[in-house]
Amino acid sequence: MDTGRNFLYSAIALQGNFIDAAHLDDVMAACEKWNVEKDPPLPDLFIQRGWIQPADKPLLERLVARKLAQNNGDASATISALRNDAERSLNFLHRTAALSMFASALTREAPIRPRANANERYQRDQLHATGGIGRVWLAHDSQLNRQVALKELLPDQSHNAVSRARFLREARITGQLEHPGIVPVYELAHHPGTQEPFYTMRLLKGRTMRDAALAYHQKRTEGQADSVEFLTLLNAFVVVCKTVAFAHSRGIIHRDLKGQNVMVGDFGEVVVLDWGLAKELDRAETDGAQPSSSASTRQPSNNELTLDGEAMGTPAYMAPEQAAGRLGLIDERTDVYGLGATLYQLLTGQAPFSGATPEEILQKVRTEPPVAPDRLWPEVPPTLQAACLRALAKQPIERFASASELAQEVEQWQEVQRRKAEEALRASEAMYHSLVENVPIWAWRKDLDSRFTFVNSTFAQGVGLKPEELIGKTDHDLHFSTALADQIRRDDLHVITTGETLRLTEQRSSDEKGPRFVEVIKTPVRDGHGQIVGTQGILWDMSDWKRAEEALRESEGLYHSLVENIPIWVWRKNLEGRFTFANNGFLTNMGKTPEELLGKNDYELFPRDLADKYREDDTRVMQTGETLRMIEEQTASTGRRTVEVIKIPIRDSRGEIVGTQGICWDITSGERPR
Numbered sequence: 204m205d206t207g208r209n210f211l212y213s214a215i216a217l218q219g220n221f222i223d224a225a226h227l228d229d230v231m232a233a234c235e236k237w238n239v240e241k242d243p244p245l246p247d248l249f250i251q252r253g254w255i256q257p258a259d260k261p262l263l264e265r266l267v268a269r270k271l272a273q274n275n276g277d278a279s280a281t282i283s284a285l286r287n288d289a290e291r292s293l294n295f296l297h298r299t300a301a302l303s304m305f306a307s308a309l310t311r312e313a314p315i316r317p318r319a320n321a322n323e324r325y326q327r328d329q330l331h332a333t334g335g336i337g338r339v340w341l342a343h344d345s346q347l348n349r350q351v352a353l354k355e356l357l358p359d360q361s362h363n364a365v366s367r368a369r370f371l372r373e374a375r376i377t378g379q380l381e382h383p384g385i386v387p388v389y390e391l392a393h394h395p396g397t398q399e400p401f402y403t404m405r406l407l408k409g410r411t412m413r414d415a416a417l418a419y420h421q422k423r424t425e426g427q428a429d430s431v432e433f434l435t436l437l438n439a440f441v442v443v444c445k446t447v448a449f450a451h452s453r454g455i456i457h458r459d460l461k462g463q464n465v466m467v468g469d470f471g472e473v474v475v476l477d478w479g480l481a482k483e484l485d486r487a488e489t490d491g492a493q494p495s496s497s498a499s500t501r502q503p504s505n506n507e508l509t510l511d512g513e514a515m516g517t518p519a520y521m522a523p524e525q526a527a528g529r530l531g532l533i534d535e536r537t538d539v540y541g542l543g544a545t546l547y548q549l550l551t552g553q554a555p556f557s558g559a560t561p562e563e564i565l566q567k568v569r570t571e572p573p574v575a576p577d578r579l580w581p582e583v584p585p586t587l588q589a590a591c592l593r594a595l596a597k598q599p600i601e602r603f604a605s606a607s608e609l610a611q612e613v614e615q616w617q618e619v620q621r622r623k624a625e626e627a628l629r630a631s632e633a634m635y636h637s638l639v640e641n642v643p644i645w646a647w648r649k650d651l652d653s654r655f656t657f658v659n660s661t662f663a664q665g666v667g668l669k670p671e672e673l674i675g676k677t678d679h680d681l682h683f684s685t686a687l688a689d690q691i692r693r694d695d696l697h698v699i700t701t702g703e704t705l706r707l708t709e710q711r712s713s714d715e716k717g718p719r720f721v722e723v724i725k726t727p728v729r730d731g732h733g734q735i736v737g738t739q740g741i742l743w744d745m746s747d748w749k750r751a752e753e754a755l756r757e758s759e760g761l762y763h764s765l766v767e768n769i770p771i772w773v774w775r776k777n778l779e780g781r782f783t784f785a786n787n788g789f790l791t792n793m794g795k796t797p798e799e800l801l802g803k804n805d806y807e808l809f810p811r812d813l814a815d816k817y818r819e820d821d822t823r824v825m826q827t828g829e830t831l832r833m834i835e836e837q838t839a840s841t842g843r844r845t846v847e848v849i850k851i852p853i854r855d856s857r858g859e860i861v862g863t864q865g866i867c868w869d870i871t872s873g874e875r876p877r
Contacts, residue, residue, distance in 0.1 A: 212264075216249065279666075325342045338354070341402070351404065356847075367438045376455055380556070385478075387404065387465075390402060409469045411463050412436070413463045417552055443465055448605060448610065451535045456537060457475065457541065458525065458537060459541070461545055462548050489852060535606065539594050543592075546594065546613075558601075572597075644742060651737055655676055656674065658674070678691045678692065727739075770788065772785075772786065772866065772867040773788070780805060781802055782802065783862065831850040833848050845871045850863050851863065
C-alpha cells in the first residue's frame with residue numbers, strides 16, 4: 204500500500220467514525236511518525252494500537268477502493284475530495300482540521316510544517332525524524348541565526364511520567380557526554396505556555412548506519428559493490444565502538460545500540476544517537492519503570508520499535524539478558540552485544556534475528572544462535588565473522604570484555620588487510636616495472652597537468668635524458684616542436700576529460716630508410732575511487748613494420764601483375780579443395796567468370812573421375828608438404844593436348860599448410876620450361 208492509499212485509509216477511518224474522536228491526537232502523532240518511517244502500513248498500525256478492529260479492515264479497504272475508483276485511482280485527488288466533503292459537513296468539521304494538515308502535506312509532497320510563533324527563539328521548520336517517545340524537528344535558532352535539531356516528546360507521550368523522565372534523562376546524559384561521536388546538546392528548555400520540555404542539538408545531515416549498510420548490500424547483490432565503501436562502513440563502526448567505550452568510561456551504557464541509532468554524516472562524521480534508554484551504572488533506575496518479568500508490548504509495530512519496561516531496547520538487537528529482563532547482568536558487555544548486532548548488519552545487510560512479533564524475536568534472542576554471516580554472504584571475512592559472533596555470545600562472560608576490545612579486533616583485521624594490500628601493490632609495481640623496463644617500447648605516466656611522474660629507460664634514452672631529469676617536466680620542456688607538444692597536450696586532455704583510450708599512428712621525422720612511424724596508446728589513470736588522476740602512455744616504433752607492409756603490397760602487386768600476364772594457368776585452393784584464386788588464363792580455359800569459379804570445388808566443375816584425381820593430388824601435396832610435378836593428356840576443343848602441371852603447398856606465417864597452389868601450361872609442341 205503506497206503513501207497515498209495509507210493516508211486515504213486513515214482519512215476514511217476518521218470520516219466514517221471507525222476511529223473514536225478521542226484518539227484523534229494519537230492518530231495524528233502516529234501518522235506523522237509513519238510519514239517518516241513508512242512501516243508498518245497504517246491499517247496494521249491502527250489495529251495494533253486498538254483504534255480499529257481487525258474485522259473493520261476489509262470494509263475499510265473496500266471503501267478505499269471505491270473512493271479511488273471515483274477519482275481515477277488518484278489518491279491525492281481522493282483525499283482532496285474527502286476534505287471538500289468534510290467542509291460541507293458541520294458534523295465532521297471539528298474532526299477534520301488535523302486530517303486536512305496531513306492531507307495537504309501529501310498533496311504538496313512536502314513534510315508537515317508547524318505554524319511558527321514569532322515570539323519563540325526556535326522556529327520549527329519541518330519534521331525530521333520520529334522515535335519511540337520523541338520526535339526531532341529541523342528548526343532555526345533566531346538568536347544565533349543557525350539551523351539546529353529540536354527534540355521533543357510525541358503528543359501522546361507528553362503526559363506520560365515515565366516517558367517524560369526518560370526524555371529528560373536522555374537530554375542530561377547526552378549533554379554530559381562531550382565527545383566527537385556524540386551530538387552536542389545546546390540547550391534544555393520548555394515550550395512557552397505548554398511548558399513541555401525540549402532540547403536542541405547540532406543538526407546532522409547524512410544517513411543512518413543501517414541505511415548505509417542496506418545500500419551497500421543492495422549494490423553487492425547487484426554486482427556493483429565497492430570494497431572502499433565496505434571499508435568506510437567498518438571505519439565508522441570502529442568510531443562507534445570507541446564512542447561507546449568513552450561513554451562506558453563515564454559510567455554510562457547505551458542499551459539500544461543499532462545501526463538506526465548511528466548517524467553517518469555527509470562529511471565523515473559518525474555520531475551515536477538516541478540515549479533515551481541509557482543507564483548510569485552507579486545509579487538505580489529513575490524513570491519510573493516497574494519491575495516486570497517480561498517485556499511490555501503495549502505498542503509493538505515492528506522489529507525496530509523500542510519496548511517499554513525492564514526488557515528495554517530493540518528486540519532484534521537486544522542482548523539476551525535484556526530480553527530476559529535480568530537487570531543484574533546488564534553492564535558494558537550488554538552494549539558489546541548491541542555493537543555485535545550492528546556489525547552483523549554491516550556484514551549481512553540484516554539484523555541478527557527477525558520474527559512476526561516482538562515476543563517471537565525475543566524468544567530467538569534468548570534461545571537461538573544467529574545464522575552465521577557467511578551463510579548470508581559467503582565472502583564475509585572469517586576474522587570479522589568470528590569477532591561478530593563472539594560479541595553476540597549468549598553469555599556476557601563469553602563476549603569481548605569491552606567495546607575497545609571489539610574495536611581493536613576490527614582494527615587489527617583492517618591493518619592486516621592494509622599490509623596485504625601494500626604487499627600486493629609492491630609486488631604489482633615490481634612486475635610492472637620489470638615489464639616496462641625490459642620491453643622495447645616507450646612507457647610513461649603523467650599527472651593532470653601533463654607533467655611526467657614516471658618514464659622507463661627506453662623513453663629516457665629516446666629523448667636523450669636520464670629518467671630523473673624527466674620527472675616533473677612537460678612535453679614543452681623537451682626537445683619537441685611547439686606544434687607537437689601542443690598536440691600531445693590536446694591528446695592528454697581528451698583522455699582526461701572523456702576517460703577513453705586513445706590510439707593513433709603518427710609519422711615522425713625521417714631517417715636514411717625513409718619516414719618513421721610510431722604507434723601511441725594513451726589511457727586514463729584512476730585512483731581507488733575511480734577518479735581520473737592522470738594519463739599513461741606507451742609508444743613503439745613501427746617504421747620497419749610499415750616498410751615491410753609497403754614491401755608486401757609492392758610484392759603482391761608484382762605477383763598479380765606477373766600471373767595475370769604470363770601464358771600459363773594459375774590457381775589456388777583451400778584445405779577443402781575450393782578455389783580461392785584463378786588467373787585470367789585459367790578462367791579463359793575454363794570458360795568461367797571469377798564469380799562462377801571461386802568457392803567451387805573440382806566435383807562442381809569436372810567429371811567425377813577427373814575430380815577424384817585432382818582431389819587425390821591435392822591431398823598428397825597437403826599431407827607430404829612436397830611439390831608435385833606431372834604431365835597430363837587432356838581433351839580440348841582443338842583436339843588432344845599435353846600439359847605440364849605443378850602443385851605446391853601454401854603455408855601461413857607459422858608454416859602451417861593452408862591449401863595448394865597450381866600452375867599449368869600447354870607443352871603439346873614439346874616445349875617445356877626448365
